[in-house]
Amino acid sequence: MAVTDEAIEKIKGMIVSGALRPGDRLPKESELAAGLGLSRNSLREAVRALALIRILDVRQGDGTYVTSLDPQLLLEALSFVVDFHRDDTVLEFLAVRRILEPAATAMAALRISEQQLDALTAQLDKLGDAPSVEDLVACDLEFHRGIVRSSGNSVLCSLLDGLSGPTTRARVWRGLTQEDAVGRTLREHRAILAALRDRDAEAARSWATVHIASVEQWLRSTL
Amino acid sequence: MAVTDEAIEKIKGMIVSGALRPGDRLPKESELAAGLGLSRNSLREAVRALALIRILDVRQGDGTYVTSLDPQLLLEALSFVVDFHRDDTVLEFLAVRRILEPAATAMAALRISEQQLDALTAQLDKLGDAPSVEDLVACDLEFHRGIVRSSGNSVLCSLLDGLSGPTTRARVWRGLTQEDAVGRTLREHRAILAALRDRDAEAARSWATVHIASVEQWLRSTL
DNA sequence: TCGCTCAAGACCTCCGACGTATCAGGCCAT
DNA sequence: ATGGCCTGATACGTCGGAGGTCTTGAGCGA
Numbered sequence: 001m002a003v004t005d006e007a008i009e010k011i012k013g014m015i016v017s018g019a020l021r022p023g024d025r026l027p028k029e030s031e032l033a034a035g036l037g038l039s040r041n042s043l044r045e046a047v048r049a050l051a052l053i054r055i056l057d058v059r060q061g062d063g064t065y066v067t068s069l070d071p072q073l074l075l076e077a078l079s080f081v082v083d084f085h086r087d088d089t090v091l092e093f094l095a096v097r098r099i100l101e102p103a104a105t106a107m108a109a110l111r112i113s114e115q116q117l118d119a120l121t122a123q124l125d126k127l128g129d130a131p132s133v134e135d136l137v138a139c140d141l142e143f144h145r146g147i148v149r150s151s152g153n154s155v156l157c158s159l160l161d162g163l164s165g166p167t168t169r170a171r172v173w174r175g176l177t178q179e180d181a182v183g184r185t186l187r188e189h190r191a192i193l194a195a196l197r198d199r200d201a202e203a204a205r206s207w208a209t210v211h212i213a214s215v216e217q218w219l220r221s222t223l
Numbered sequence: 224m225a226v227t228d229e230a231i232e233k234i235k236g237m238i239v240s241g242a243l244r245p246g247d248r249l250p251k252e253s254e255l256a257a258g259l260g261l262s263r264n265s266l267r268e269a270v271r272a273l274a275l276i277r278i279l280d281v282r283q284g285d286g287t288y289v290t291s292l293d294p295q296l297l298l299e300a301l302s303f304v305v306d307f308h309r310d311d312t313v314l315e316f317l318a319v320r321r322i323l324e325p326a327a328t329a330m331a332a333l334r335i336s337e338q339q340l341d342a343l344t345a346q347l348d349k350l351g352d353a354p355s356v357e358d359l360v361a362c363d364l365e366f367h368r369g370i371v372r373s374s375g376n377s378v379l380c381s382l383l384d385g386l387s388g389p390t391t392r393a394r395v396w397r398g399l400t401q402e403d404a405v406g407r408t409l410r411e412h413r414a415i416l417a418a419l420r421d422r423d424a425e426a427a428r429s430w431a432t433v434h435i436a437s438v439e440q441w442l443r444s445t446l
Numbered sequence: 447t448c449g450c451t452c453a454a455g456a457c458c459t460c461c462g463a464c465g466t467a468t469c470a471g472g473c474c475a476t
Numbered sequence: 477a478t479g480g481c482c483t484g485a486t487a488c489g490t491c492g493g494a495g496g497t498c499t500t501g502a503g504c505g506a
Contacts, residue, residue, distance in 0.1 A: 002283075002458070004271060015307060028487055039460045041264055044488090048227060048268040049275040053304060060488045061468030071312055074304045081276055081297045084238060089294055092378040099326040099379075100319070155315040156322075159382075225489065251456060262491045267458090283457045284499030 003038045007046035010036055015055065015066055026056070026064040053077040075158035079165045091219060097163045098212045101144065104151040104160060105192065105208035109201040112150040120146055120193055129186070136182055137168060143189055147196070178218060188214075226261040230269035233259055238278065238289055249279070249287040276300040294378045301385030313395075314442060320386045321435045324367065327383060328415065328431035330374040332424040339373050343416055352409070359405055366412055370419070395442060407437065 014020045026032055026047075033043040047064060050056040054073045058064045067073055082093065120143060127139050141164060148157045188211045195203035224232075237243045249255055249270075256266040270287060273279040277296045281287045290296055305316065343366060350362050364387065371380045411434045418426035 004458085008275065012303075012306070030487090041267075041461085042459060045268050045271040049272040052231070052272040053276060053300065055304075055307060058488070059468080060466070061486075063468095063487065069307050071308065071315065074307065077276065077304060078298075078301065080235075081278075081300060083235070084278060084292050084297060085294065089378065092294065092376045095376050096323070096379050096382060099323060103322040153315050153318050155312065156319050159319060227489085253456090264492085265490060281457070282499075283497070284455080286456060286499095 004042045004045045007036050007038055007043055008049060020066050022066050022069045024066045071155045072158045075162055078162035082162055082165050093163050094216050098216060100160055101212055102205040102208040104148045104156050106201040106205035107151040108147045109196050109199055109204040111152050112196055116150050117197055124189055227265045227268045230259050230261055230266055231272060243289050245289050245292045247289045295381045298381035298385055302388040305385055305388045316386050317439050323383055324435055325428040325431040327371045327374040327379050329424040329428035331370045332419050332422055332427040334375050335373040335419055340420055343369055347412055395438060
């Protein structure tokens, strides 16, 4: 195994074992390199790789730190990875989202706070009846994110955040092509919100399913 | 932005835009570095980072290639990330798995082939009635993976693979050793398999839920 | 035709140097 | 005494070059 890969494993080991805790500062590059028995250049490659997936946070002039290791932060790397997928796998991502999002929405129905409900309502109100497609998609993303966040599971939240990326494009496309898509989306959002307000988990789940299935159906018929 | 980060973005751009396709070979380090306007050292950091998340595949003495970009390959990076999480977030990962796995099992009930069913049966038979914990864990992993693969969604498959990472699972099972978990797991596996054979999606979903919920419950009571 | 040898090509590792950003402490004016 | 500015130390950022190692494939001989 290359020395750089060894270094990645060793640094990972130090974190997993607890020798390095979130927020801790690593020894400076030259010292760490000496400690791990490799050159500064090779060590930097390892550090850079770990920084890309948000394990480490390097700050020029300051030092290198272990990030908070929050699921939210780490799964952010997921969206980077998802970006590489082309349209032919979008349907698979959407299918996973179709599983997760209704479940998350149902969970949210039992936990969401009144303030959150009001915030969501305000958000929909602000959008109006005939928003531009770009505004609608942006709002759609924010609406669902707000709900999922109320599910109380940050892993689930980050995962859906990452998965929603690639389907965003498709939604824009759809809004531009399909006539009634805008109005339909608005109505479905209202329905989901109403179910949440009623604390009706099953209704919320169903509306979320319908909401995503309509996108999926359209996408499937178009490809 | 640092030149290395720029290089990462540019290489990503080349792949996403289609200038570089899966399997393509990149220009050699020195040329690519010159082309992107940075030093070979800095370029190597970028390449190494992309190699860690399986976007690039570097082969010493040969060259650097774009990987197949299969969801399976890219989401493999997920398990690396999951490894960093401690026990307090394991429950959240398990909760996501509890959503996905039953859904995947239900999907499999409608699509799984006879050969796959026979293979799963043979696998359980081979394990016997009183397997070692190590064997059981390995079998458990393989059993579920076989089912999920039959769901026909490779993204879902990779995602679950990452979530049920060896670290998480191993730790959970070690503690379960003393309980009646072994026999219970075997019985539940049989039940899931029977439901699949009956093409009974709802039964399969339920048994999968029960299966995971029991682990979750135990874990929750232990932490 | 098969197997071996060997040289070219490409990545691997290291070194040393210099550029640049950050932070902490001292200095000075208010 | 307090606040702001300046400066030096520190640590990451970037670079160019020199060998080293591994893979590949062409060329050669049995």
